Amino acid sequence: MTDRAVTGHEYPDRLPAQRDVALVEVLDRALGAGVVITGDITLSLAEIDLVHVSLRLLIGSEPLFIGEQDQ
């Protein structure tokens, strides 16, 4: 049985546990991947690390929602 997490558009309509997983997925991708135009990313590493750490702790403790099927 797999759980389905959600993409950005569905985000507001889903339950908190699914949103938490989705947010980690979006952050992993948008902050850690994607095309980089050198020198123009202005994020501070400390900000990114803090977001990652807090959400990883959350994912470790929160039960995930099971059973809802995507349309």
Place this chain on the structure above:
Amino acid sequence: MIYAYGIAEPSPALPPSCRGLGGAALRVLETEGLAAVYSRHRQLRPRPAAEQVLQHERVLEAVMACTPVLPMRFGTRLDSTDRLAAAVAGRRRELQAALDRVRGRVELGIRVLPTDPPAPRPPAPRAPTSGRDHLLSLAAARRRDERIAAQIHDPLHDLAVDSVVRERSTSPAVMVATYLVDTSQVDSFRRRADEVAAGHPDVRVVVTGPWPPYSFTGEGTA
């Protein structure tokens, strides 16, 4: 100031009607056969706060619904559209090749997590009594996680065009991986993930996406 969301295949459906960061209108800059999607701002400080990153993601999902797109990393600010055009022109060949690679494909994520509450590990014959024993038991747990990861990753990788295993055995996740999958294979991929998950009741398998193909833009490994 310009904020850039992604590099797409030109299409009359661009820009999508949704808004960008700060409610700004989305615009398109076509150059060298590529369409850069951007918004213009008097001032903007892109912070990795959830709402801003989600909006960046929503823009890309809207673009992806129209045309193949290479997501940009969050936070790309440039002084002007001239700078954006120059950056795109300078990498035209590789961007075009990357677009060709993701056309008709989506990114699907797999996150393998311990069950909640965590299933008890097979008990050691006796509790570790030394530093060495402790390290050996950690190593055994790690090997077990890596075995699970391979058993879950390999059958999914077979249905994908490409994949990136982001993490193995990093607490709390057992494995985090992402796959570039033909849209025609998405259902098969999900069915196979269900089958694989059924064979591993000791972990929870979360399938996420479809995502814009952040992990398959041809950018150097992060």
